[in-house]
Amino acid sequence: MAVQSLFYSDRDGLEMALKNPDSMLFTSKAEADARDKMLELSENIQLWFEKKIPDMPEQLAEQCALLIAENKDLFQKALKKPEILAEAEIPAD
Numbered sequence: 001m002a003v004q005s006l007f008y009s010d011r012d013g014l015e016m017a018l019k020n021p022d023s024m025l026f027t028s029k030a031e032a033d034a035r036d037k038m039l040e041l042s043e044n045i046q047l048w049f050e051k052k053i054p055d056m057p058e059q060l061a062e063q064c065a066l067l068i069a070e071n072k073d074l075f076q077k078a079l080k081k082p083e084i085l086a087e088a089e090i091p092a093d
Contacts (some may be wrong), residue, residue: 043065
C-alpha cells in the first residue's frame with residue numbers, strides 16, 4: 001500500500017477540504033499555499049467592501065470578494081485593458 005500526502009489550506013479547514021476534495025485538497029504544498037494566499041486576498045477584499053459599502057450584505061461581500069480573488073489575474077489584465085472583463089469566458093458551475 002502506497003502513502004500519499006495531501007495538503008489543504010488552514011483557512012478552509014480539514015472538514016471543508018474533505019467535503020470538496022476536487023478544489024480544496026492538493027498533492028503539493030505549493031498548491032495549498034496558493035489557495036491559502038487567494039483566500040487571504042479574498043478576506044481582505046471582503047473587509048474592504050464592508051468598509052466602503054456599509055449596506056452591502058456580508059454574504060454578497062464574501063461572494064464578490066472570492067470571485068475577484070479567484071480571478072486575480074484577469075483583474076490585473078483588466079487594469080490595463082478594461083474591455084477584457086466583458087470578453088472574459090464565464091465558466092459553468
